[in-house]
Amino acid sequence: MTDLDLKQALAPLFDDEPIHTTAARRADLGRRALRRRRTSGVAALATAVVVTGAGLINLANLPSTGDGASGPATGGTTPSASTPTPSSLDATPAKVLSPPAAERFTEQCRASESVSEDVKRRFFNDGGARLMATATSRSVTAGVYASADGTMWGSCVSGNAGPAATRLAVFAAERSRSALVPGSSIDEICPSESECYRVELVANQLVGVDAIRWRFSESDRVATVHTNQGWFVLLNAVPVSTATPNGNMDVEYYDASGTRLAWANMRGASADPGPEHFPSLSRRPEQSLGSP
Amino acid sequence: MRSVDRDAAFTAYVVARETQYRRLAFVLCGDWSRAEDLLQTAFTKLYVAWPRIQRTEAEDAYMRRILVRTNIDDSRRSWNRERPSARQPDPPAPTRDLEQAQVVLAALQELPEMQRKTVALRHWFDLSITETAEALGIAEGTVKAHSNRGLNRLRELLSAPEIDHENDKELT
Numbered sequence: 001m002t003d004l005d006l007k008q009a010l011a012p013l014f015d016d017e018p019i020h021t022t023a024a025r026r027a028d029l030g031r032r033a034l035r036r037r038r039t040s041g042v043a044a045l046a047t048a049v050v051v052t053g054a055g056l057i058n059l060a061n062l063p064s065t066g067d068g069a070s071g072p073a074t075g076g077t078t079p080s081a082s083t084p085t086p087s088s089l090d091a092t093p094a095k096v097l098s099p100p101a102a103e104r105f106t107e108q109c110r111a112s113e114s115v116s117e118d119v120k121r122r123f124f125n126d127g128g129a130r131l132m133a134t135a136t137s138r139s140v141t142a143g144v145y146a147s148a149d150g151t152m153w154g155s156c157v158s159g160n161a162g163p164a165a166t167r168l169a170v171f172a173a174e175r176s177r178s179a180l181v182p183g184s185s186i187d188e189i190c191p192s193e194s195e196c197y198r199v200e201l202v203a204n205q206l207v208g209v210d211a212i213r214w215r216f217s218e219s220d221r222v223a224t225v226h227t228n229q230g231w232f233v234l235l236n237a238v239p240v241s242t243a244t245p246n247g248n249m250d251v252e253y254y255d256a257s258g259t260r261l262a263w264a265n266m267r268g269a270s271a272d273p274g275p276e277h278f279p280s281l282s283r284r285p286e287q288s289l290g291s292p
Numbered sequence: 293m294r295s296v297d298r299d300a301a302f303t304a305y306v307v308a309r310e311t312q313y314r315r316l317a318f319v320l321c322g323d324w325s326r327a328e329d330l331l332q333t334a335f336t337k338l339y340v341a342w343p344r345i346q347r348t349e350a351e352d353a354y355m356r357r358i359l360v361r362t363n364i365d366d367s368r369r370s371w372n373r374e375r376p377s378a379r380q381p382d383p384p385a386p387t388r389d390l391e392q393a394q395v396v397l398a399a400l401q402e403l404p405e406m407q408r409k410t411v412a413l414r415h416w417f418d419l420s421i422t423e424t425a426e427a428l429g430i431a432e433g434t435v436k437a438h439s440n441r442g443l444n445r446l447r448e449l450l451s452a453p454e455i456d457h458e459n460d461k462e463l464t
Contacts, residue, residue: 023306030339
């Protein structure tokens, strides 16, 4: 297939495009987003990462990360790229939300307007959703929830200064075997016109995985957390001016003994078992529940 | 930058570029509704960052970057979704060309994410390898690899035996 073939082949699809949003409406939505960000109290957004699951991993239990050619502890495969280097962030003391803080966070999430009232009722009231893991920076808190029957899950991000920027998302619990690694989301937050931060969030559940090590693509930072029954949240916020998008997608899964189960990066993935043996929960729109 | 100036410049940019980027979003995700979500998310981010982005004349690079990277998590932006209802277009009468286009689009959506994005940016949107690498945040060599694999896979998918429904016959 040549370039011309692809363009010509797809051309008939554009003969009847749906009506689109007006430019004025787009500008209006932009203004609203700008107001939300300016009022979300993120001026003091931390550049450091604080990650919490059930607690930070004991690095002594992990295989050495200084020799990428040594291969995983499970043997059989060798990474084709260098293994992520642990950062000082790995040693940050565990910091779990206190019950009152968890309650306040959940109240903010329940007040979010990003999900319909009906879905929030089904998820929190009928579904008995529980906060499974959280991550907190100085100005942003993120959490992941699971319904009691396991059919729904959700993630929530909230500015610590107030509920203005809280965004909740609820999904039907379906796992994707095609995605090699749990998808991350990237948001840009601008407290002022001259000050912007990039916030990357990974929130998911990996059954059978006791710890996960992740290299944030926007900053090249590495974070490692224990999971809570597979649930984990990783949060990273850096000034846009210092963020260096490099597309790294290094991720490693570990069991309770610190043995690496699987890994994936931009150049490849472990083969036996591969990350696809630990399918993550899908965040695709098809699984999204109840936007208002 | 005054709000009025910002709005005027932003609106002019939207008018000039939105068709191009809506179609790119559609090719990336294969669905007009999701494409609109993606596009509005990208335009909203662009508006927020407008003074900084415009100073460096990086509007197009920023839009491409946001479009291809937002694709991984556009579901969280559903609160932004536009639901145009003023006109419900009649479905176009299926033509041979349209049917073939839908087959190609479906095949494109079957590609792994990075292959699909690379093929779309390189071979539909006509970006250079350097521009594609910048948009996706990956090395140029990785772009070449994804592009080659993606095109090869696309050829395989499209060369699968075609079913001729008009001549369907039960074989006994």
